[in-house]
Amino acid sequence: MxxxxxxxxxxCKSAKGYQFRFEWPELTExxxxxxxxxxxxxxxxxxxxxxxxxxxxxxxxxxLIDINALHxxxxxxxxxxxxxxxxxxxxxxxxxFLERKSRKSxxxxxxxxxxxxxxxxxxxxxxxxxxxxxxxxxxxxxxxRDYEAxxxxxxxxxxxxxxxxxxxxxxxxLLELIADLDDNSEIFFFLGTINNPLLSNTTKQEMxxxxxxxxxxxxxxxxxxxxxxxxxxxxxxxxxxxxxxWSKADNSERLDVHNGLALSPVYDKAFDAxxxxxxxxxxxxxxxxxxxxxxxxxxxxxxxxxxxxFLHQKYLTYHRQHIFQS
Numbered sequence: 001m002x003x004x005x006x007x008x009x010x011x012c013k014s015a016k017g018y019q020f021r022f023e024w025p026e027l028t029e030x031x032x033x034x035x036x037x038x039x040x041x042x043x044x045x046x047x048x049x050x051x052x053x054x055x056x057x058x059x060x061x062x063x064l065i066d067i068n069a070l071h072x073x074x075x076x077x078x079x080x081x082x083x084x085x086x087x088x089x090x091x092x093x094x095x096x097f098l099e100r101k102s103r104k105s106x107x108x109x110x111x112x113x114x115x116x117x118x119x120x121x122x123x124x125x126x127x128x129x130x131x132x133x134x135x136x137x138x139x140x141x142x143x144x145r146d147y148e149a150x151x152x153x154x155x156x157x158x159x160x161x162x163x164x165x166x167x168x169x170x171x172x173x174l175l176e177l178i179a180d181l182d183d184n185s186e187i188f189f190f191l192g193t194i195n196n197p198l199l200s201n202t203t204k205q206e207m208x209x210x211x212x213x214x215x216x217x218x219x220x221x222x223x224x225x226x227x228x229x230x231x232x233x234x235x236x237x238x239x240x241x242x243x244x245x246w247s248k249a250d251n252s253e254r255l256d257v258h259n260g261l262a263l264s265p266v267y268d269k270a271f272d273a274x275x276x277x278x279x280x281x282x283x284x285x286x287x288x289x290x291x292x293x294x295x296x297x298x299x300x301x302x303x304x305x306x307x308x309x310f311l312h313q314k315y316l317t318y319h320r321q322h323i324f325q326s
Contacts, residue, residue: 005154007048008117009041017041018048022055027064029055080167082201088194089204090174091167092144093137095195096125105129110140114147133191138178145171174208177215213254214246221260229264231284231303239268243315245323258311266297277324278316282308287325 006022010032017034018041031051038044059065080091088094092114098107109125116122124143126136148168155161181187190211194204221240229238241263246254253259263271270276275290282305286294294301320326 005049006052007045009045017044020048020052020055022052024065027059080163082205084201086201087197089199089201089206089208090141090144090194092148093140095137110136112140112143112147114144134178134181134187137191138175141171141175141178145175170212173212173216177212180215210246217242217255217257217260220255220257222262224257224260225262225307228262229267230261230305230307231267232264234264237265238262239265241268241271243312244318245272248318248322253315256311256315258309259315261305266299267303270297270299271319274319274323274325277320277326278305279320280313280316282306285320285324285326289325 006020008019008021010017010019015032015034016036017032017038020029020031020033022029031048033044033048033051035041035044038047056065082089082091086094092112094111094113096107096109096111100107108128110128111126112124114122114124124140126139126143128136130136131139145168148164148171152161152164152168155164178190181190193199193207196204199207218240222238227238228235239262241261242249242254243259243261244253249259261271267276270290275287276299277285279285284299284301284303286299286301290299
């Protein structure tokens, strides 16, 4: 069962419109909205949905129905956790590969699982030979996201709706991550990971979550520093660097914008290796082993980060104490 919208389309010779129908112990309500009276299908549907929303709100306020009990009567209309048969690590999306004797090439698709309005399980295929691997995957995830968005609109229980909306945000982040894969080697590595039959679906999901988190962190940090290196002001080749490394940080620290600096490549590599660090005022500190080559790399020793926030201090302290090779 799925959580119903309580609004159904009526399209027959004697009636054309939308029917609102609600049945609950000791409470029944029905109302019909014709396309003739409400200026077409869209108007009739909008009127029916508004009536439904007003009715459920009033019935709840009067204590005639219990929204939590109403939701408990139905299962969530969309699976938000990996099924045991999932092979991609992406909920509701998988890749199919089928050899066909009648064809020279195999049938390869990215496939979306969903339910139609009657609650029947369906699949939507996006052929890889037609769209290409990356584009077929993007189309599949987009289709799944849009399906979940429609489900969220008709979900009565606010807690379930919030859960679905959070998953939609995760899918949007995944779409952004995949869309940004321009380098062929990056695309090959990413697709090779989620298509690897030797990795479990949960391992793939964990890897995707890490990549999504890193992508989100990168955007936050670059936006914070106006997409400029904090030392040179350069806009090209700027990297979002963790001050306290991802592997050492907890979940909140990994996405904390104050745990990041926007750095040009040389400074990023030196900072990551612990060959440079910064004091509480943002002044650069150079490790002894780098001093001989610092000038050759364009590191003057006079660099200062402008615009440090006090919230950066705890991360810089960690870097000086645990990463910097003083």
